[in-house]
Amino acid sequence: MTTERALRTVDMHINVGPQHPATHGVFRMVLEVDGERVAGCTPYIGYLHRGFEKLAENEEWQEVIIHLDRTDYISQFNNELCYAMGMERLLGVEPPERAEYARVILAELNRIVSHMMFYGAFGADVGALTPFLYAFRERERLQRLFEAVSGARLMHFYFRAGGLKEDLPEGFADELRRMLPAVQHGIDECDRLLTQNEVFLSRTVGVGKLAASEAIAYGCSGPVLRASGVREDVRRSDPYSLYPTLDFDVPVGKNGDCFDRYWVRLAEMRESVRIVQQCLDRLPEGPIRTPVPRYPHFRVEPGEIYVHTENPRGDYGLYLVSKGGVQPYRVKLRSPCFCNLMALGPMLRDSYLADAVVILGSLDIVLGEVDR
Amino acid sequence: MADLDEQSQPTPSEPAPPARPVPARAPAGPPPGERTPVKPTAQALADHLALAWPDVEHHARFNFGDIELTMPAGQLLAAVERCRNDPALAFDYLMCVSGVDYETSIEVVYHLYSYQHHHHLTLKVTLADCDRPTLDSVTAIWPAADWHEREAAEMLGITFLGHPDPRPLLLDDDVDEHPLRRSHQLVAVYADRPGIVEEPDDD
Numbered sequence: 001m002t003t004e005r006a007l008r009t010v011d012m013h014i015n016v017g018p019q020h021p022a023t024h025g026v027f028r029m030v031l032e033v034d035g036e037r038v039a040g041c042t043p044y045i046g047y048l049h050r051g052f053e054k055l056a057e058n059e060e061w062q063e064v065i066i067h068l069d070r071t072d073y074i075s076q077f078n079n080e081l082c083y084a085m086g087m088e089r090l091l092g093v094e095p096p097e098r099a100e101y102a103r104v105i106l107a108e109l110n111r112i113v114s115h116m117m118f119y120g121a122f123g124a125d126v127g128a129l130t131p132f133l134y135a136f137r138e139r140e141r142l143q144r145l146f147e148a149v150s151g152a153r154l155m156h157f158y159f160r161a162g163g164l165k166e167d168l169p170e171g172f173a174d175e176l177r178r179m180l181p182a183v184q185h186g187i188d189e190c191d192r193l194l195t196q197n198e199v200f201l202s203r204t205v206g207v208g209k210l211a212a213s214e215a216i217a218y219g220c221s222g223p224v225l226r227a228s229g230v231r232e233d234v235r236r237s238d239p240y241s242l243y244p245t246l247d248f249d250v251p252v253g254k255n256g257d258c259f260d261r262y263w264v265r266l267a268e269m270r271e272s273v274r275i276v277q278q279c280l281d282r283l284p285e286g287p288i289r290t291p292v293p294r295y296p297h298f299r300v301e302p303g304e305i306y307v308h309t310e311n312p313r314g315d316y317g318l319y320l321v322s323k324g325g326v327q328p329y330r331v332k333l334r335s336p337c338f339c340n341l342m343a344l345g346p347m348l349r350d351s352y353l354a355d356a357v358v359i360l361g362s363l364d365i366v367l368g369e370v371d372r
Numbered sequence: 373m374a375d376l377d378e379q380s381q382p383t384p385s386e387p388a389p390p391a392r393p394v395p396a397r398a399p400a401g402p403p404p405g406e407r408t409p410v411k412p413t414a415q416a417l418a419d420h421l422a423l424a425w426p427d428v429e430h431h432a433r434f435n436f437g438d439i440e441l442t443m444p445a446g447q448l449l450a451a452v453e454r455c456r457n458d459p460a461l462a463f464d465y466l467m468c469v470s471g472v473d474y475e476t477s478i479e480v481v482y483h484l485y486s487y488q489h490h491h492h493l494t495l496k497v498t499l500a501d502c503d504r505p506t507l508d509s510v511t512a513i514w515p516a517a518d519w520h521e522r523e524a525a526e527m528l529g530i531t532f533l534g535h536p537d538p539r540p541l542l543l544d545d546d547v548d549e550h551p552l553r554r555s556h557q558l559v560a561v562y563a564d565r566p567g568i569v570e571e572p573d574d575d
Contacts, residue, residue, distance in 0.1 A: 046542035054551050058558050092404050219516030303403045306483050319470045334468035
C-alpha cells in the first residue's frame with residue numbers, strides 16, 4: 001500500500017450510467033479512481049422518479065395498489081401485500097383465511113421470481129452469461145402461473161383491502177403442487193451451475209465487504225443486511241399475516257461480501273419453497289374477500305400507520321396517513337433499495353474498479369423503487 | 373379497475389351530482405390505532421421514557437400497539453441522542469424519515485427500531501413555520517437519514533441544519549417547487565370524479 005500511496009498522482013473520475021447495462025436501470029454513479037482502486041463514489045438517482053407519493057395522494061385508497069406494482073416491479077405481490085395490510089389495519093378488517101394463504105403463497109413465489117432475476121443478472125455481472133438463461137427459464141414457469149392468477153404478467157393489481165380481487169383460478173393448487181418439485185429442482189440446478197464455479201468465487205468472495213455495524217448504520221435490510229451476519233427478518237421480528245404459524249429459517253451470511261449476498265438469496269429461495277409447500281397443504285376453501293365499501297363510499301377513518309413487510313429486497317415500509325377521505329392524505333414509501341444503495345459508497349471504497357459492477361449487482365437494486 | 377367501472381361515471385357536461393350520503397359506519401369509537409392492544413415491548417418502553425425523559429418535553433400516545441412521541445423541534449437532537457445511546461433504548465435502525473404537510477404545520481416523522489431490544493418507536497416533530505420549516509439533521513447519529521432528509525428537503529422544502537450534503541436527490545437541480553406540499557396540485561386526471569381532484573383555478 002505504501003508504494004501505491006507514494007505513486008498517487010491525479011484521481012480520475014469515471015462516469016457510469018445512467019444508460020449502462022450494469023446499472024440495472026437508469027442509475028448513474030461517478031467513480032473517483034486512483035489507478036485501479038476506487039477512492040470514492042457519488043451516486044445520482046431520480047432518473048425514474050414518477051412522483052408515486054404525489055400520485056397516491058390523488059388516487060382513491062384502493063387504486064394506489066396499481067402504482068405500488070410499479071415501484072418494485074419485480075416483486076409486485078409483496079408490495080401489494082404491504083399496502084393491503086396497512087389499509088386493513090386502518091379499516092379494522094381482517095381478510096378471510098383463504099385470502100391470507102393465497103397472499104402468502106403468491107408473495108413467496110414472487111420472492112423466488114425476484115431472486116431468480118437477481119441470480120441471472122448477477123451471473124451476467126460477473127461475466128457468466130449462461131445462468132441468465134437458466135434463471136429466466138425458472139422464472140418463466142412461475143410468471144405463467146402469475147398470469148393465470150391475475151391476468152397480467154407483471155402488473156397484477158390483485159390484492160385488495162379485505163382480501164383478493166377474485167378467487168385463485170381453478171386447479172391452481174394442483175398445478176402449483178405439480179410445479180413445486182420442478183421449481184426446487186431448478187433452484188438446485190442454478191446452485192450447481194454457479195456457486196462452486198472457480199471464476200465466480202474469485203470474483204465474489206471477499207469482494208465488497210460490508211460490516212454488520214455499517215449495514216445497520218446505513219439502514220440496510222433484507223439479504224444485504226443478513227449477508228453481514230445480522231439475523232433480522234420482518235417476517236420474524238414484526239410478524240404479520242400467517243408467518244408466525246409457518247416453519248422457515250432465516251439464512252444469514254458471515255462475511256458480508258458479494259458471495260454471501262448471493263448465497264443468502266439462494267438459500268431464501270429454498271425457504272420460500274418450504275413456505276409455499278406448507279401453505280398449499282393448508283390452503284382452505286372459502287370466501288376470498290371481506291366486504292368493504294366501494295368508491296365513493298369507501299372511507300378510511302382518520303389515523304396513521306407504519307406498516308412494513310419483508311420484500312425480496314428488504315424491509316419495505318409504508319407510512320399511511322388518513323384524514324378520513326376517499327384518498328390517502330399521505331403515502332410515504334420506505335424503499336429497501338433506496339436505503340441499501342446508501343451503503344454503496346462505503347462498499348466500493350478501496351475496491352477494484354472492475355469489481356464495482358459486481359458490488360452494485362450484489363445489492364440487487366430496482367430503480368423503480370429507488371426513485372419511486 | 374373492475375371496482376370502479378361498476379360505478380356510474382358522470383359525463384363532464386352534466387352538473388356535478390350532489391354528494392352521495394355516506395352510509396353509516398360503526399359507532400364512532402376510539403381511532404383504529406388505539407383499538408389495537410399495546411405491545412408489551414411498547415409498554416416497557418413507555419414506562420422507561422416516563423422515568424428517564426422528565427426533562428425532554430414530549431407527548432406520548434400509543435398507535436397500533438407501538439409508542440409514538442410528539443415533540444417540539446428544539447427537543448429533537450437531545451431526544452435522538454438518547455434514543456441512540458441510552459442502552460435501554462438502543463435504537464440503531466432508523467427505518468424511515470417522512471415529511472407530511474398538514475397545511476398549517478409540517479410534520480417530520482422518524483420510525484425507529486432496535487435490533488437489540490426489538491422495539492419500535494415513532495418520533496414526531498411538528499414545524500409550525502410552513503414558509504421556512506427548519507430542523508436539525510440527524511445524519512450524525514444515523515447515517516441512514518442522509519437520503520431520507522435530502523428527499524424531504526426537496527419534496528417539502530424543509531431545511532435540515534447540519535446536513536453534510538444538502539443537494540437535491542430525486543428532482544432536477546433547477547426545480548424550485550416542492551411537489552409534496554398540499555398546495556402543489558397535479559393536473560386533474562380524474563376531474564370528472566367528484567371528490568377526487570379539484571381543477572386548479574388558473575387556466
